Amino acid sequence: MRKIVWLFTYLIASSVNAGVISISNVTASSTWSTYNVDNLINGSGLIGSLHSGEYTGKWMTNNTVTGSLLFDFGSVFDLTSSSIWNYGNGCCGIDRSVKDLSAEYSIDGITFFAIGDFILNQPVGDPFASETIALNASAQYIRFNLNSNYGSAYTGLSEVQFNGTAAAVPEPTSFVLLALGIAGLGFSRKKKIS
Template sequence: MFKKKLLTATLTPLAMIALSANAAVVIQPTDVDASSQFSPSFDSSHVIDGSGLGADSSDVETGDPVPTTWPTNINDSNTRSASWVSRDENNGWIMFDLGQSYELDGMHIWNYNSLESRGIQDVNIKFATTLTGTFGSTDETDTGWGTTTAETFTQASKLNTYTGETYSLGSTVTAQYVLFDIQTNYGDSLVGLDEVRFTGTAVPEPSSFALLASCFGLTWIMVRRR
């Protein structure tokens, strides 16, 4: 009986660690780059900094549980410093650095809301764990890009109640870098985007597996000795 209690008491926290590692969370990119920008007021950094979201934007930071209701978008009247807008192109690209590798299962997109015809429509989404070039100085031609999936983003509503759209990847993709290779928008001469978050689980470091295994092994030895 003592052996059983000891084993259970030790395995329970280990099981909780394993389960928590598999729980999908919000992933807020740590860096972003784009093919162009209309002006500094429409820099691509606005797509990841929460500037276009309502007061509950702090609920969608990295590590937060995936919400059932996502924050509203406040950008409904040409508000500057809250969106990315391209310059002299209605396609182009925007890429994200997630800070580390994740098993991605989806993303949440707040399309361009103040002028809905400027929003992204058809897009090829590319993923990479490493890039051949340096982030910030490479582009959609980087040979590091691997898995590609095509998606159509829903047009924004132009309302301040707009909460964006969730898109599933169908199956998980391991990546640290994600690129939106924009094919078409909804008709404007420029293309824009308000905010982006991804969802998934962190790829455990090898040391985490080693620690888990060593803890289990030590516990088993202790149980056997008793």
């Protein structure tokens, strides 16, 4: 019974604590040869909450204005927002920064649903801060469609983080009923043995 109460308490506490979600994998529609798409999720350019602006901690498309990024969390999360560090200065100028971005979500990675369209600003100077967009979706996958930039033949971002909680567990009343049922089975067996 003590283990059931502990499990119940742990599950409720873990579903309440919101924070930055670990991203299992990210893929891009294309990547310029010296860049790495994993730079979007590995924190390589971050100094606290700012991005250094160094190109070695960024990602960029392979000579295309548009592109897409697919983020996989490994399981379903209740997402609240995303923090996005645009391309910014660093190598070759701020015109590579994403201007128009649309976001979609999916549970299975096959069927996607629209979240919304967002306009991102060009960062000024280095280091630079992130922008936050609202997501409000339960998903294992988020896809960013990069629809335009600020004038370059390449488009890029520096870092992306997602905020939220693990997907909701069954309601607390379900756990209480389960615990009572298991306790009842234990008492009924003791009674039959006596």
